[in-house]
Amino acid sequence: MAAARTQSPLWGQIALLIVIIAVCVFPFYWMVTTSLKTHVVALEAPPVWIFEPTLANYREALFEDGVLRTLINSLVIAICTTGLALVLGVPAAFALARFEFRGKKDLWFWFITNRMVSPIVLALPFFLIARNLGLLDKHVTLILIYLTFNLPIVIWIVTDQFRGIPYDLDEAARLEGASQFRIMRSICLPLAMPGVAVSAIFSFIFSWNELMFGLILTRTDAKTAPAMAVSFMEGYNLPYGKIMATSTLIVIPVLIFALLASKQLVRGLTMGAVK
């Protein structure tokens, strides 16, 4: 038994793992170091690995170009839309897991399908509707439109989670006269908390990273960080240092968050995907 396991030599495994880690991490290393280069150093060919770092790109991006405000916008929008998706999605998931009714499968399918719709399908008409309602460049507009991909995630994962909770518990509670809402809140929800957390993490990350709606539905007040990063791409002059500084500012928070929540993230993959 042991012989079969140690078949592949240890050093080979180690080398392989190091390659995996390096490939995953290297682009971030390059992003951060480029962000610390002056424009001239960033354009040196071949690229230099050792140089005198400067924070000028960050200073410029954060305080002169208003990246800070877009980061705050992104944060507010991602938190609100995640909260809203949970408030709407958790009860729906409970119903899909626990109640019997006609058209249930179709409804579930409809929810999930929304996850697959290309944002460009909705972006065009949503822009026109938002324009008629005077909702362009408002945080609430993005908070609502992000439901189109957050709600399906919540429903997908949390429904699965609720299904995994034994019925006996509800049964006992119902005999004691508890309402369905009470059952959900006091009995099932605490047990489903891991799934809820996972779906919240996913929907936060997806919202934080979203570009197309942010680009089309905002202008200044509600502009999101990814939309901002793209706006430095003038064909006249590509300030790579500044672009990488902005990229770092956008990516680092979400990476830290993802690392902290990595256990739940991986579990989410197991639940939403493997189940």
Add this chain to the structure above:
Amino acid sequence: MRGKVSRRTIFAFIGPAVIGLAMVGIAPLLYALWTSLHFFNLTKLKKVKFIGFENYWTVLTDEVFWQAMGRTMFLLGTALPLQLALGLGIALVLHQPGLTLIKTLARLSLVLPMATTYAVVGLLGQVMFNQKFGVVNQLMGGANINWIGDPENAFVMIVFWDVWQWTPFVALVLLAGLTMVPGEIEEAARLETTSKWTVLRYVQLPFLIPGLVAVLILRTADTLKLFDMVFTLTRGGPGSSTEFISLMIQRVGFRGFDQGLASAQAIILLIITIILAQIYIRVFYKEVN
């Protein structure tokens, strides 16, 4: 007995989500449907008029649209097998016992690409793959490869980033599947045979199937949606070599301003997406409920 509740209760639980999603999901869709039946150009709103299915006819007979669709499918066909092969390899390595510390590190590193903002991946690509001052050519021993300006290389570059970003996802999903294989069964199998392939094929694969199906569904959907990374990296160029379907629709709708035509394209894309999703879910996901 179980699950019998009044309509009112059901509605109270599920109604808000349905209404919410209908508001942001269905209303725009109906509007898109309406627009797609009109001549509707943002810069010519004075001339909006009903033209029936003309936009659809234009799309269906436009080779540029189908080329973009074909290119999108080709991307899926190139990137997905790579992701599956590499992902499975990584999952198998990580599944082996021992080397806990470095494997934990590897597992953590795998989370990073997935969480990265897609638009930033494209920007990063511009910096790293630049012919002159890019680090990729330097790491390839001072190669002078023109990545962004050559149609085939640009496509390869897109495949690279797609694989970089999503192989970890595949790996982690498959790893999760592998850990579901009951220990006794796996050990028993290893006593029977020394062939890793046999163990993988007959013992582990059945546990991987649900994960593979999920990967297939999500990657297909995400490839049809692919926009951000390509938009910031190549904008669909050079020529049309990386103009995938979502980029094309964005171009028609927001650069040419022909929202009627773009809506028709978007609806045809939606129909294709739904058909594919139906097939996947109905065929592979039968055990739902």
Add this chain to the structure above:
Amino acid sequence: MNFRKLMASTAMAATMATTAVADGHGWSLKEAAAPYAGTTVDVVFLLRPGYEAIEAMLPAFEEETGIKINIIKHPYENALGEQVRDFVAGGDLDIALIDLVWIGNFAENDWILPLADVQAKFPDAVDPDLDIDDFFPLVLNAFGGWNETLYGLPFDNYSGLMFYNSCMLKEAGFDGPPETWQQLKDEYGPALTKDGKYAFALQSKRNETQSADSFARVLWPFGGSFLNDEFKSNLLSEESQAGLQFRQDLMQYMPDGIVAYDHAETVNGFAQGDIAMITEWSAFYSTVVSPETSTVADCVEIAPEPMGPAGRKPALGGFSLAVAAQADDAEQAAAYLFIQWATSKANAREYLERGGVPARQSVYVEDGLEDFKFVPALVESWQDGVPEFRPRFAEWPEITEIVQEWGTKMMLGEVTTVEGAEEIGTRMEAVLEEAGYYSGEKPMAQ
């Protein structure tokens, strides 16, 4: 040429307006702006030298007038989309920033007000020193006018120029730049393309750069054009084909992957000494002569673009500023004051020195311009040029997309110049048909 009529009408409006305030004391910006102090004017700016120049000058204006200019910056490629969406939505923009190819669009949608209307509405705001005749007529007409009406004043102005590295040329045995495109290809091309260096680069990225800087640039000097008199495609004509074929032949003397080169790549290549000659906008002058961004600053010389069989037809591009119809009265007046100030004769010199390119004739005859080596070539280019270098009608945004797609495919050799021209022609005519040019619904103006 209809700009005479246009000038006459504007001049009249200006005179009328001026006489209204001419009696009594002299005009001052401060007094004119007094009623509008505290007004905020929203305008889209690009991330380009001409905008940075005016931004640096802005504090003086804001202090004098109490008007606040709120600048929203966008890269060029997003600027049209952002503005169209703002105007369609009845948004906040009080000034439209109009590339010369967008003017038909903005004017036909009534998003902008004719200058004469604004002046008539706010006679007290009109500076008696406006001197509209001082603008280069070609520039004023092409950038600010549409259908015999003047809407905007030229603000960020470009002419295509040839930038050349005199050191590289000398080393290869040339005393000066090529006079004609043919010379550039046949003599300079082979002599200067070697050792990883290239004779020429023509920025050709698939965006407006492809249509404006690459496609149109080879069309006109060879006698070609986008459209003929009947507004049908002229791209299959012998002259147009000659130009497009010339571009294909010239590519052997350009860096690989030229279809991915935007201005930044081209100018960088030139500024690093890898490319001997480029045809670029005047606005890049400061980039290529500044030692901070250029290693060849001392070698940079400037000439007008080369001539083709049909003469010198340099690229023409640039932006005007016009008052938005959607703004309220105070914003319109404040917007007008800003536009008038930013394009004024009095500020032209400072604007020039800070890196902008004014369209005022008077500033270029002043003394002390030796440092601005591009001036003679620029003035020559603006004497006569092709206003419809790219057609300026409302359909341009759709047509440019078609040109960009097939133009780059041509360069990549995916289609021949004939096949590409056929594709562009068919698709372009479909757009024009839809627009009603062929049914007589719309006058054939470009």
